[in-house]
Amino acid sequence: MKRLSVLLCLGIATGGGVASFNCGGGTPSPATPAGSAEGPAAACLALAGAKRPRNPSEPGKISVRHVLVQYTGSKNARPPVSRTREEACLRALAARDELRAGADFVEVVKKYSDEPGAASRSGSLGSVERKDVAASFADAAFELHTKEFSDVVESDFGFHVIMRME
Numbered sequence: 001m002k003r004l005s006v007l008l009c010l011g012i013a014t015g016g017g018v019a020s021f022n023c024g025g026g027t028p029s030p031a032t033p034a035g036s037a038e039g040p041a042a043a044c045l046a047l048a049g050a051k052r053p054r055n056p057s058e059p060g061k062i063s064v065r066h067v068l069v070q071y072t073g074s075k076n077a078r079p080p081v082s083r084t085r086e087e088a089c090l091r092a093l094a095a096r097d098e099l100r101a102g103a104d105f106v107e108v109v110k111k112y113s114d115e116p117g118a119a120s121r122s123g124s125l126g127s128v129e130r131k132d133v134a135a136s137f138a139d140a141a142f143e144l145h146t147k148e149f150s151d152v153v154e155s156d157f158g159f160h161v162i163m164r165m166e
Contacts, residue, residue, distance in 0.1 A: 041086035048154035052139040063165040065123035067095045068115040070158035092152045092159035
């Protein structure tokens with residue numbers, strides 16, 4: 001319950017878009033700028049950087065697909081990627097929200113992913129072991145059930161939305 005309250009406070013768990021809240025008391029802020037400490041970008045960054053516990057009974061290998069949204073300065077980002085870290089997080093959040101609304105994962109990959117060749121592979125990374133991917137990616141991916149997708153997750157490569165295939 002506390003986590004839900006924090007997420008609501010951050011404007012994450014709103015069932016679709018991201019709302020802005022003033023959780024210090026008073027009335028909700030109608031137009032907090034995205035780059036401010038209390039705006040949607042800050043909420044997205046907090047969500048993407050959340051620590052995820054390791055599942056002690058996780059399988060050794062899983063099959064995954066992902067959407068990767070990069071920003072200037074993320075590992076392997078190449079032009080034309082010119083968005084800020086905050087913009088990239090919000091873009092990944094939009095991809096996640098489309099998936100929650102029932103959009104096809106392959107179409108979301110085509111629309112949002114910056115990874116070269118992702119569209120032709122439908123975002124597939126194939127079967128991976130924990131050691132094959134960044135720790136934050138692995139923590140999120142290995143906690144998923146089959147056909148479930150993650151929240152926004154940050155790694156050195158950018159922001160991911162991950163779907164476990166098997």
